[in-house]
Amino acid sequence: MSVITVSNLHKFYGPLHAVRGISFAVEEGEVFGLLGPNGAGKTTTVETIIGLLRRDRGEVRVLGFDPEKDSLAVKSRIGVQLQTVHLFPRLTVFETLLLFSSFYRECRPIGELLALVGLTEKAHTRVEKLSGGQLKRLSVALAFVGNGAVIFLDEPTSGLDPQSRRGLWDTIRRLQGEGKTIFLTTHYLDEAERLCDRVAIIDHGVIIALGKPGDLIASHFREKAIEIPFDGDVLPFASLPGVTRFRKDENTVTIYTEDLPETFVALNQLAESKDIPLEGVVVREATLEDVFLKLTGRRVRE
Amino acid sequence: MRVFFRFLGAHFKNTIRDRMALFWFLAFPVLFVFLFGLIFGDAKDSWNVRVGVAVDSSASFSLPEDAKSLIFFKGLKVEELDALRKGQRDVVLSLEGGNCVLFTTPQSVEKGRILAKIIENSLLREELKKRGVSLSWKIVVQPIASPRFRQIDYFLPGVLAMALMQLGLFGSLDFVELxxxxxxxYLGAMPLRREIILWSEITMRVGIALVQTIVILFSGWVVFRVPFSGAVFPLLSWVLLGSATFVSLGYFLTSFAKTVESASGLIQMMQFPMMFLSGIFFPPEIVPQSIQFVTRALPLSYLGDALRNVALNIPSQFGRTTDFLVLLLWLFGSLLLAWRFFRWE
Structure with missing residues (x-):
């Protein structure tokens, strides 16, 4: 069953056409990721779906309700974490959670929420004294307060240290285990690959790919990727047997091959003849990053 | 309702934990009362009852000069009443038409009553017996009209009015900050009616206004014995009307500002002329004729006038009805404009 359906959604900011007719559906119980670089339209999409922004065209349904017409019905059934966190500066973490818990009929215990995001020790610290990462974790906890069926997380892990990031992944999986549907945006493609059941890649307000991360990678790449630390003429690499595509970044050449053993043998010979050091060469599966690169010609973070 | 009270608590904590806000809303007015009182209050005299005895009235009796807290002056009735109007006497004693009349100023009525008791119980008894007058004489306490007041008496309700204005105008900065x-x-993404945020904030503001009223009147009484001689409910009604007016005015002014800094500037523009032209620190007659019309236009002039009248019985300059109508006009005017220009984001 679809809990969120978006069809032909458009949003303008004055002359700027931020979201250009996107459509997708999110199924119950899945972790759905909206990926894209900064400014791609992720936040605009989320804020339109939850009814914080008015859409200019298209249809949106969340749990069967139109977020513009039945704003309260939608908001009381979902949990929201917005990208930029703004709260009463002089309330403590605990008081903030208490305040937010009064908005919902059914709430999670505050102690559990604090433990969930690792803020138990900061319960009586004022919001204005929290670090950026702690504030982010508090905002994530606020999305869980109401025990909503659908949780929207807008860039929940940006600005978090690696440990907190992993902690949050565990939390998200746990909530998924409880049957929640999670809609998250991120510009970390590795995160989306690990965490999301399905992803939509958005760029310049348009969805350029939609599906399971594994399927997306497989449909765009039967190849494996070889990363060679090298700064020079790349043409010889392109003509190696099995290579379908190559890419040159600052100090790295990435070649994609359909036939890894053959390419690797040839690469060895090439390296010997041209005296290219092969230390630091990495062979890996293609990733969403590669997909994004292929579809847009850019990296997500540039 | 639960949401409302949680928000009330949240606003309250968020405000009282801001030390600067506390200082401006509570400590600053009290400091003002204190400083101004030290300069103009002449506090020492107010502990004593200064009794003027009209020697030309039908009784020119002698009173014990050593009675505690009583300072006696003797003179013609006209002179003594004049001194009473100038604030140099608290009570003038005169025997008239078979009655013992104690003239007082409205704010010294209490002292007059106390004195009446003393006279009744001890002082006069002997004197009256000597003259063969029976005790069926009445002792009447009679406040006289249009007296002059101590500066501090005039000043204290003004400080209260000023504090209510500050609270209303500068308090709206809290919302600008939010x-x-x-x-x-952020709260817009939550399942609640956003009006609750506003109403709970206004409720808290009115609550602080009541605390201000108590703190200011109490500190005036403790330090300078400024007597509260009005009725509580009329006073509270005026406090509510005043703070409602200035809260609305504050929201209206700040709806044009994007940042706390610019909002603060807008408020200063309104607040500064009111501070100095509304007759808060000195009687409005001192304001030059050429800008009297400004005084006449400012809401604070009327709130100060009404509060002086209702709290200390100081005669109203404009009349309470005028005070009420002008404040009401300002209230509805700014309420309408605040409504019209209000912005959530």
Whole structure:
């Protein structure tokens, strides 16, 4: 069953056409990721779906309700974490959670929420004294307060240290285990690959790919990727047997091959003849990053 | 309702934890009372009852000069009443038409009553017996009209009016802060009616206004014995009307500002002329004729006037009805404009 359906959604900011007719559906119980670089339209999409922004065209349904017409019905059934966190500066973490818990009929215990995001020790610290990462974790906890069926997380892990990031992944999986549907945006493609059941890649307000991360990678790449630390003429690499595509970044050449053993043998010979050091060469599966690169010609973070 | 009270608590904590806000809303007016009182209050005299005895009235009796806290002056009735009007006497004693009349100023009525008791119980008894007058004489306490007041008496209700104005105008900066820091936007994603945020904030503001009233009147009484001689409910009604007016005015003014800084500037523009032209620190007659019309236009002039009248019985300059109508006009005017120009984000 679809809990969120978006069809032909458009949003303008004055002359700027931020979201250009996107459509997708999110199924119950899945972790759905909206990926894209900064400014791609992720936040605009989320804020339109939850009814914080008015859409200019298209249809949106969340749990069967139109977020513009039945704003309260939608908001009381979902949990929201917005990208930029703004709260009463002089309330403590605990008081903030208490305040937010009064908005919902059914709430999670505050102690559990604090433990969930690792803020138990900061319960009586004022919001204005929290670090950026702690504030982010508090905002994530606020999305869980109401025990909503659908949780929207807008860039929940940006600005978090690696440990907190992993902690949050565990939390998200746990909530998924409880049957929640999670809609998250991120510009970390590795995160989306690990965490999301399905992803939509958005760029310049348009969805350029939609599906399971594994399927997306497989449909765009039967190849494996070889990363060679090298700064020079790349043409010889392109003509190696099995290579379908190559890419040159600052100090790295990435070649994609359909036939890894053959390419690797040839690469060895090439390296010997041209005296290219092969230390630091990495062979890996293609990733969403590669997909994004292929579809847009850019990296997500540039 | 639960949401409302949680918000009330949240606003309250968020405000009282801001030391600066506390200082401006509570400590600053008290400090003002104290400083001004030290300069103009002449506090020492107010502990004593200064009794003027009209020697030309039908009784020119002698009173014990050593009675505690009583300072006696003797003179013609006209002179003594004049001294009473100038604030140099608290009570003038005169025997008239078979009655013992104690003239007082409205704010010394209490002292007059106390004196009446003393006279009744001891002082006069002997004197009256000597003259063969029976005790069926009445002792009448009679306040006289249009007296002059001590500066501090005039000043204290003015400080209260000023504090209510400050609270209303500068208090709205809290909301500008919430708006500027996008707290209101964040809450927009939550399942609640956003009006609750506003109403709970206004409720808290009115609560602080009541606390201000108590603190200011109490500190005036403790330090300078400024007597509260009005009735509580009329006073509270005026306090509510005044704070409602200035809270609305504050929201109206700040709806044009994006940041706390610019809002603060807008408020100063309104607040400064009111501070000095509304007759808060000195009687409005001192304001030059050429800008009297400004005084006449400012809401604070009328709130100060009404509060002086209702709290200390100081005769109203404009009349309470005028005070009420002008304040009401300002209230509805700014309420309408605040409504019209209000912005959540």
């Amino acid at each position: 708006r500027e820091k996008k707290v209101t936007r």
